[in-house]
Amino acid sequence: MKVYEPRDINEARKIISKDAGALIRCFDVELLRKLLEIKGSHFLILSLKNGKNSIRGIDSGFNHVLANLANKNGVTICFDMNELKGLDKKNKSIILSRLMQNLVLCRKRKCKIKVINYRSVYDVRSLFLSLGCSSEQARDIL
Secondary structure, three states, X not given: OOEEOOOOHHHHHHHHHHOOOOEEEEOOHHHHHHHXXXXXXXXXXXXXXXXXXXXXXXXXOOOHHHHHHHXXXXXXXXXXXXXXXXXXXXXXXXXXXXXXXXXXXXXXXXOEEEEEOOOOHHHHHHHHXXXXXXXXXXXXXX
């Protein structure tokens, strides 16, 4: 499947109207919210490299309000495993902590989640189970 990277909401709406199961990668938080408000069955790839870490918490750009929107509008949240490749230990731990936070949010709000660009089914399931996924989510993640 082709991954689209729209720059504005009008371009994203055209993509979703043409391709119902479109994979859309989003880097901007404002565009992320607008994409989640569009009803339809499309896949939204969250970028875990963007975000802020502070002493008080982890900000990945995805919160409980956006998780509710994704569940209500039938949007599937996707995580790209290529973001973990080629990173040093510190950056990998930061990305895994953001991933863990997003998984907990998706589990609480009952969002559909998928994983793309993985090497082994068993490796991905074991990783996501250890990060806090339920067994039902781990089964449906691929």
